Amino acid sequence: MRTEFPDFRLGSVLATSFTGTLSERHGTAVERIPTPQRLIDWLAVYGLAVDSCTTAQLELARKLRESIHAAATAAAIQNALPASAVQVINDRSIQGRAAAILTPDGNRRWQLGSPSRVEDALAVIAADAISIIAGERDGKLALCASPTCQAAFFDTSQSRTRKWCEMNTCGNRQKKARFNANQRKNPKSAE
Numbered sequence: 001m002r003t004e005f006p007d008f009r010l011g012s013v014l015a016t017s018f019t020g021t022l023s024e025r026h027g028t029a030v031e032r033i034p035t036p037q038r039l040i041d042w043l044a045v046y047g048l049a050v051d052s053c054t055t056a057q058l059e060l061a062r063k064l065r066e067s068i069h070a071a072a073t074a075a076a077i078q079n080a081l082p083a084s085a086v087q088v089i090n091d092r093s094i095q096g097r098a099a100a101i102l103t104p105d106g107n108r109r110w111q112l113g114s115p116s117r118v119e120d121a122l123a124v125i126a127a128d129a130i131s132i133i134a135g136e137r138d139g140k141l142a143l144c145a146s147p148t149c150q151a152a153f154f155d156t157s158q159s160r161t162r163k164w165c166e167m168n169t170c171g172n173r174q175k176k177a178r179f180n181a182n183q184r185k186n187p188k189s190a191e
């Protein structure tokens with residue numbers, strides 16, 4: 001019997017794509033890495049292939065994910081960073097082995113330890129989160145305007161006025177909700 005899992009939402013920023021593996025945090029939450037195998041699959045998509053994953057390692061990953069979410073959310077609204085979240089991010093960054101490798105065609109890829117462990121991949125994600133939260137990268141942390149989402153995302157648009165974590169999901173849903181509300185208020189104008 002084949003089990004259907006929720007699709008991945010693939011963004012271009014590693015750390016916030018990772019926090020997006022739990023979506024609709026303020027609504028009906030969707031867990032997109034419900035099993036160790038799904039974490040393996042997700043990591044592989046981002047060039048962080050690991051050899052295996054235990055349920056304990058999946059828990060480590062989720063703990064890092066929620067810590068990045070908490071720290072990125074605080075940074076987006078210019079609150080103090082929660083100390084426990086900072087601690088988890090730093091622990092994960094320190095406890096993995098990963099080296100940046102320059103490929104012959106001038107791209108960067110990550111070489112994890114051998115064997116490649118989940119901890120190694122998490123260190124790359126933690127370092128990515130640190131670079132964003134520390135403001136080292138060109139962009140701005142913001143929170144999704146969808147009330148059921150409120151995900152922290154990294155806005156790299158030129159005007160820095162992006163409202164939603166993803167146009168295809170939260171953006172469209174908000175637009176539709178607004179359209180329906182207008183129709184109720186103003187039924188004639190919609191005809």
Ligand SMILES: [Zn+2]
Pocket residue numbers: 144145146149150151164165166170
């Ligand atoms: Zn959103």
